[in-house]
Amino acid sequence: ENHNLQRYLRVYGMRRTRHVLSWIPYDITDRGILLKSER
Template sequence: MTPIFFETSRKEIYKFLEELREFAHRNKQVWILEMNSGIEEPQVEMMVKAIVDGIIELKLMEEGKTLKRYLRVYGMRRTAHKLDWVEYSITSSGIKLIK
């Protein structure tokens, strides 16, 4: 989504996201939007967070001499969930959560 946001007014971004959400709900679709935190203006990030039904955050941390991947479900409407960061790995058989 980032390239769209660079040259578009906040009002147009909000309208686009609202229309996208309505289209997805009306057609019983799930859409995944990728956005890099800290690149957009804070107001744009807050707009996106207010409109979407769920937010899954990913981060990569250097621990010692290795890189570790973490994810958390920051927000997911109509669900009870923990906000803790969970380590995961990407393997040949898919994504594995590490407890």
């Protein structure tokens, strides 16, 4: 069983921005994957 559920998800070109790669922390829960966007 993996207790370290926090990973970094790579989002490639999500909205048209100049930032091609964005690293977004997310949690894996029983309901699925929850993105932690603090913006």
